Amino acid sequence: MRNQLKRKDEIIEFLDEFKKYNSNINGLGGLDKIYDGYTFEAALERCLKKEDVKSYTTSSKCLGKTLLLIRESDNRIVGTINVRWNLNDEMLKFAGHIGYGVRPTERRKGYGKLNLYMGLIEEQKLGVKRVMVSCTTDNIGSNKTIIALGGILERTEVDTYDNTESNVYWINIDEAIEKYNNIYEQYILK
16 A cells, blocks of 8 residues: 555546546546545545455455556556456446546547556456446547447446446457557556
């Protein structure tokens, strides 16, 4: 947790940019709970707890891991990825295996594809073969990103959680990684 606390101010600044631009915050695994009265430390602890099998296998919530997409040239957080597993049927309606977001001032620069690609790699490490990813129908950039990485539209319907019309896609992980490996592998630090 000490490493994440080193980036506390950067993460809050990242979150504040979404508020400034009145943009939806996705892929944070609950770090945005600071806007619901949680301290940063409490929101971080809640987020990290989602990786703990003992904490979540007995609840109706899924396990998850949140990663930061950091640009090497200036060490700036440009996006987040939330990888989820052990999803139940309810979660497979709209929540999906991967949530991701790119800060508003860094959009349309290719970070969305890189972000989703990294999420696919994390899911592959977990042994997952296909992932469900969803986004609202009016989120043109995210729809294009998902399709570019092999997303096949399964359905479009209203998500009753937030009453928004959403597209639900499925991606074959191995095919997507093979297609984009030559492009994105160079950006991933090992």
